Amino acid sequence: MASPNTQIDRNGRARVAERVTTKVTDALKSDGAFESGSLALSARIAGAAAAAVVNLPVEARQKLTKRQTELVRGIRRLVETFSEDPGQGKIELPVPETVEPSNGEGLGPIVSADEGNRLLAEFAVARKIEDWAGPVAGASELSRNYGIPRSTLHRWQHADEVIGLLKGTRKHVFPVEQLIDGRPARGISAIVGLAGSHRVAWLWLRQSNPVLGSRKPIDLLKHDRVDEVVDTARAYFSPQ
Structure with a gap:
């Protein structure tokens, strides 16, 4: 169970994310470069990033500042893994050599409409x-x-x-x-x-x-x- 302080931190990050999402949305609303559906997602990503950064220790923020180019490049690569390219963003799962056959339990016995209504009730x-x-x-x-x-x-x-x-x-x-x-x-x-x-x-x-x-x-x-x-x-x- 999360401690009260942890819960407060989570609530604080959620509020930061919401504020940033709203401000980015308002700022980009009139920007014609954003196609339908991309504005809300972009703003949400910005809010999530801000919430992740806001409570970092000073040392961690300083390290990220020095590596901004690498950080931006990593975020871009992460987003691009969800593109329409069928070879991108897939997770490889191990396939067992043998699979145990199963027919399932089936649909069960057929009942009358009255009985079905009674069971549903x-x-x-x-x-x-x-x-x-x-x-x-x-x-x-x-x-x-x-x-x-x-x-x-x-x-x-x-x-x-x-x-x-x-x-x-x-x-x-x-x-x-x-x-x-x-x-x-x-x-x-x-x-x-x-x-x-x-x-x-x-x-x-x-x-x-x-x-x-x-x-x-x-x-x-x-x-x-x-x-x-x-x-x-x-x-x-x-x-x-």
Whole structure:
């Protein structure tokens, strides 16, 4: 178990990494040299490097300073090992001369639909939608509290500009966290398009993302950092 001091050091390094990642992202956002998907990764690498250096002893930093060229060259080689070259970045694993054949346990006995539902019910756990989606509101509540007309809400939902979650069999509710100044944050439609559904998109948007400095993507969208979030979502939902 890590000591309290070790935990403090880890938390401190995580905060440094997040700050550097954010600053590098802001600095390079308008730089046309960065292709889609490369900005978030570059910023994250810079943050990780800064966090690794910040707590080094003075002697170690001085040695690294004298060997900066070698250090930069090593980082470049490390990144290049993950290139598209099929001969790069692979780990050789020993292959045993003999392999014990196995047919596995199979699928087991076939049961009826009723029995299958009964067995599934023993494992399934009912959860309120608010437990995983956060505060939600229906169309009437949004109209009353936020002044959003039903027709506008319907148009946003049809265009995937606002996330609507099915509650029960027919009713849709809308996570309040996606709203800013009475309208959904920009970029939600792009995330829905990549995720393939409103439910999957919202699950992803509410989870802390290590590529985004451990921040929630929806929080960055609400700060108008759309390109950064969309690039990260594209890398997540459409891996090359």
